[in-house]
Amino acid sequence: MQKEIQTLQTRTALYRRERHSVALAREFTRTALADWDLKQRAEDIVLCVSELATNALLHGVPPGRGYRLWLSLPEAARGTLRIEVHDSGGGEPCVPAAAVTGDAEAGRGLLLVAALADAWGIGERLPGKVVWCEFRRGEGDAGEGYGRA
Template sequence: MDDLIQQPCLREQFYRRERRSVPAAREFVRTAVTDWGLGARMDDVLLCVSELATNALVHGVPPGRGYRLKLWLYGDGDGALRIEVHDSGGGLPAVREPGEESGRGLLLVAALADKWGVGERDPGKIVWCEFAVGA
């Protein structure tokens, strides 16, 4: 873990309001997670990135705007990989019930990530999730 912390601990990328931004965001995260040697939960991380990026596109990015994806690797021993999606849309996301036909993305994020939440941003919001990477 000490070798990982010495590498760059923040990566970020801006994406335009386009469908192709979701696979591009997954690839960006896959590269960072691989570079940081954190591949053990890669499938969970990539699924959460897909859900958060898709939610930003569908609900949080007005026409002509985009969203920012930030990855943080922090701590030592009990560190975490934090994924943040910053958008400029209004409203707060909500976890839908399992039986509802659509809108279950945050239900998946809540089930797969160790933590998740929503933070303030002006304009918009930050939806984030974290995965423990400690020993």
């Protein structure tokens, strides 16, 4: 019996506590997706990165600190793209229990992540936390096949 060895392609970047870092995180993600030839759901993936980076910037990064964006993808044709945003702040992110009104300019970040990603969650980190989301790859070639379970 032959055991399949699965290697990961990973990309990581550190960002300062600056507003333009969210745009840099989006561009970093677009570049990784293009390099990995991932086209399906690319805009959903970039939007989730934007929301997680924005939340880290606004709620999770203390002054003088930054956050890390980490992307990983198995090299096999099937697998799961994982996005992690690491910050050193306290608190635990959550999806609002009450619906956000149509005129609200904030409060939708994790609602969007929960709706678009196949999975998401929060992990511990000392100090701080890791907020992650995943997009599963389905049947098909590496550039296609992302879908919901």
